[in-house]
Amino acid sequence: MFRDLPCIKAEGESFSTDLHPVIEEIPLAVSVNGRHVLTAMTSPVMFREFIIGFLYTERIIRSIEEIESIRFEGNSVSVLTTEPFKILTSQKTVLSGCGGSMSFLDIEKLPEIDSNLSLSTENIRTTVKEALESELHVKTGGIHVVGLYDTKGRIAVVEDIGRHNALDRVIGYALEQKIDLSGTYVICSGRISSEMVRKCLVANIPVIVSRGATTTLAISIARARGLTIIGFVRGKKMNIYSGGKRVSDIPSRDISYLEKDQG
Template identity: 60%
Template structure:
């Protein structure tokens, strides 16, 4: 996921030639039934999991059983589905998750969460501490982490230059392993965006947690659709932005 490249290190007035580990970013084109669907800029790992999750959260497929085959060849990912005439959306270039073009959100057509799943603040703090530590991040300083969990264990972890890509990977892993996503939650290292909320709604994941911030649109959409958004989950503290009833021991949010 990273390579050593030359650099000049500066400490005070001292300049020293050396090398530093830098995260890989590569373009990967996705073709569905022979048609170009999108090009993603991403870390070149867990590609089948990414493709599965992406096709699902973009509603190109409704389940893993609709995929006939996935073929990976260098910078090309080719998928054949059972419905060869599936109509794709507009072509997209998906960047690493910060300001890039991703999905086009129609809030009127978003599904609502159907789950009675609840977790405790203590469980959130413990899980965040366990999963949001990465040797790759320490080495490179340039990676996002997304983890999928239930009450018992960590179900999947993904690291990528883009947190949206990483979220698709853990969702794809769950689909491939037959995991019931309505009784899981995700923890992310970066900001919760409206696009990440949309992906959770499609997957019916009832809680999304970040050790960082969220956006107003993410909270607005989550409030209307039953998703609990939790931010700044670190150091024994957290902020509940929507549906606090999913976090045990919390009351209603007041303005």
């Protein structure tokens, strides 16, 4: 996940030579049914889970059973599906810092969340602290963390240079393990973007939580399709932007306020 590379460290007017741990970033070329669909700039871990999660959240497959084979050769992967003549809309490159849907984002065509999940603010605070304690982040300062949890606790925690890649990985892991994602929630270290929200909607993950910020588009999509967004979870503080009914200890009057405020 990282290599110690030489650098010159400056502190005030003093300079010294040293080694510093730097996160690895590699290109991963993905072909589906003989056609190149993706080049991901990603961390060199959990490739199979990433491929499964990406294909699922991009709706290239509807279930893991539609994958016939996944074959790796160096930095390339070839996937065969049960629908070999399915037309793919485009090719794309997923950069390490961002994702982006393969097709135009039409909110009305996105699925609505179907879940009875309920969490307390104390449960959210506890699991965010647990999920985001990353030795690799402390060491390198260059990694995102995404955790998948349910009411029983941790399911999977993944580190990657890109938070969208990490989200695809935990979704791919859950699909392989036959986990019902309607009873889970996602914790991430970075900003909650519209693409993160879209992936959660496709996977039917009802809650996404971050210690960072979110965007107006992410909130608009979440409110329209029933997803809960919680940001700035730091210490005893947090901001609940949508889906307040899933946070069990919020007073009903505040939930009503959140539901009415659609601006």
